[in-house]
Amino acid sequence: MALLRYLLRRLVTMLLTLLAISALVFFIIKLPPGDYLTNQIAELAAEGDQSSLEKAQFLRHQFGLDLPVWEQYLAWIGLMPGPNGWSGLLQGNWGWSFEYNQPVNAVVGQALLLTLVVNLAAVIFVHIVAIPIAIYSAVRQYSIGDYLVTFIGYIGLATPSFLLALVLLYYLNRWFGISIGGLMDPAYADQAWSMEKMHSIAAHLIVPTVVIGLASTAAMIRRMRANLLDELQKQYVVTARAKGLSEGRLLLKYPFRMSLNPFIADIGNILPHLVSGSVLVSLVLNLPTVGPILLQALRVQDQYLAGFILMFVAMLTVIGMLISDLALAALDPRIRFAGRAA
């Protein structure tokens, strides 16, 4: 019952947070002088289209950009009827992209999927690589192996990811003939799914996964190692060992579980990171993900497209936070009990 009330309260605050974020996002997008058409007209004029200025007002009216900002905002989130009636985010309409001349869902649909693929691969990579290394270097503290992985970890933290990306691209192309950039060989771009296409995607996933994952891998090794070291010195470990528990069972059953807590708290950050975490790398590597679309949308003030992506990320953050709070409470009795006591 208490949990239900807690959930309800959380949901209401979530909605209010999202509302505040949506207003903030929209007004910040509208902050720079001009709008999408100003940019486009400047571009046309630069190409010698002399009638462009005359067309401006007409198009501005067509796109509804001549309305006051607050009206545009309310119509966008669906709290008041816009030029096309009630059709905002609340009604499930994601808006129209001026730049692509298509509905926003058509523009970001495919990209969202690929973004999730890339970033999930990176997250899995990080955990698979970081956890064993961290356990090893905690258990064998100050051994040569510990120093070695620590050293490599620092390099991973310190290398600018875009530089590493370019270097890896070049050598993978030279040595293995993998085409530069993108998520698949261009030849497969318009083909149906097949084994070869999957294979091409897998090969192209190597660089982004390594590049996106490397910095977080290094960070995760350090944190995990520190957490484990804390736990390993505690009394219960000594007790367990004294009772004759095998080293491996002891390690995984108690201190390891304890040291996972901060990572569960992290889910709230990982979820939005899955979508927006790789903008720079995606740009450098030419990945067809949401990152480059968002950047371009912000540059040309494609307001509904940029607004939707930012709102989507905000929503993931809020949901991620909720999940991690619930998961923590479920996993760690201390948190539940602390709540009851208070």
Add this chain to the structure above:
Amino acid sequence: MRTTLRCGLILATAAIALCLAAGASLAAVADPDASDASGTGAAPSQAHVITIAPEVVLPTPSSFQDAPMLAPLVESGKLPPVADRLPKNPLVVDLKGRNREFGRYGGDLRSLVSKARDLRLITVNTYTRLVVYDEKLKLRPDLLAKVEAQDDRIFTFTLREGHRWSDGEPFTAEDFRFYFEDIANNKELSPAGAESIFFVDGKLARFEVLDDLHVRYSWDKPNPLFLPALAQPRPVFIYAPAHYLKPFHVRYAPPDKLAERAAQAKLRSWAALFNRVNDPYDNANPDMPTLNAWKIVTKAPANRFIFERNPFFHRVDAEGRQLPYIDRLFIDLATASLFAPKANAGEVDLLARGLSMYDAPVLKEGEAEHHYRTLLWPIARGSSYALYPNLTTDDPVWRALNRDQRFRAALSLAIDRHIINNAMMFGLGLEGNNTVMPESPLDEEANRTVNATYNPDLANDLLDGVGLTSRSAEGVRLLPDGRELEIVVEVAGDSRDTIDALQLITEFWRDVGVKLFIKPQEPGVLRARSYSGRTVMVAGPGLDNAIPTAEMPPYEIAPALGENYSWPLWGEYEETRGKHGEAADLPDAKRLLDLYHQWRQTSDGGEQTRIWKEMLRLNVKDVFSIGTVTRELQPIVVSNRLHNVPEKGIFAFEPTSYFGVYRMEEFFFSE
């Protein structure tokens, strides 16, 4: 030559005068007689008629060959055979005379763009227009079979019989009528009225359909802007596929049904829907029929855009092969920073835009292994980096200073262009003013160096002469109102080279007591600031069209356009016919505007040349813009298998449309 032209002009004027005296309307003169309408008859003998015709007329081949790619379609009956797809009088291209090879069919050409909107560059590069410039920058018919221009007033276009759109529907006079009546002069589609090239002295063109293959545009006064506007890289499309667009037009389709379709597409009106589907330039609508050599088949969003050959293209080689030789274009989306690595890895067959001399080492390195070559073409620009003192700036002190010819000359004389050349262009550039390049017939050597040598002593004397004698403790001159003479030079933030050059100029100007502050801006913001007169000085590229001929309009060197950073308010005044902005008030600026108007009134080539040259001389004498170096080299990556790409060429948007005048449909792959 000169005298005959002048005689022609006098005769023409006399003819007009006579007609007026007789009370005959000018339209009557323009009216076709029966022989004229057939397109073969001579125009009235007393008028000055220029016929735009191919340089070499080759006989139409007796039989035609078809691309193997289309053979299955022809066999299954989906396409008519090649002879039935071509016009009766296809354009037979002269390959031999231009040192090109006869090609073979097949292959896919791979290239890159950095965003989907740049697909419009395919329309530029595949340069198919009513009339086009050839490599010597002479106007030639392309889609049209013939153009007759009488006194630059009456233009009669002859279409090719049997010419078809890419969907097989005929291309006829109806497509011109549809554009002129139902698009250009439709209040909802063109709320501001028809394109400005249709107006001379505020009077709209008279448009007549003579028959299915002949249309005529006429004015009372010459309109020398008309044909060049049709041959531009971004032309005014004065025709549209009527058969495809009519179902979207309220005059031909039931309004309620159109409104429904518009609402489905989330648009407010049928006009918005019409504007979306009518897309002759951007390559955003794969359903739109085209007359270009290739037609887009991929709908955005995508990472690879495919263009397939247009089976109804109107050009053939002398052996009867219908062009283009290459089957398909594969245009991949890629981040600009990956262009050079991708070229280095052999992933493109032809790529120029997006590469720069900075990439040259990377490009050279991959040549042998990945079988391509790197051509270096000079870029046609008045100056790669130029400075524009704003003569119409808001600040009264700066305005007075910028308007002083001695001040502008001093700033120019204080720049050591040789150092910029060595630092930025490996010493390969051409130093001097922002003016036309030696390749232009209008070039005069003195124009490059007047006020553009390195002479800091003279610069100092000139600045002293302006009255800027008192200096701050750091040696910076002081403005009359006591402020430091610090010039804020605004520049588009994405032009890295220009900012580098400005850093050098900062040093040179410091030597004469002038401080320079570089302020990078978002291009849109920069333009908006310039329009409203808030900039003091802007840095950017020089003349867009640096290889003009006399028949191209000289609007870049007169205060005619608001987008020119030297005189945004004067340009706006001229553009809006006096509604906004300010009238040009410097004597030489007024003279430039007069000359520009004179150019627009004349149809005489000799007179046009005289006007151009005087305008160019005035521009460098007055230093309306400060040029530095030009003739930057553009690396072009070309696959070794790709033929008919000339080793030497000029790279420019205006007037050559990048690869446009070098005719991409003639490029081909060897085995």
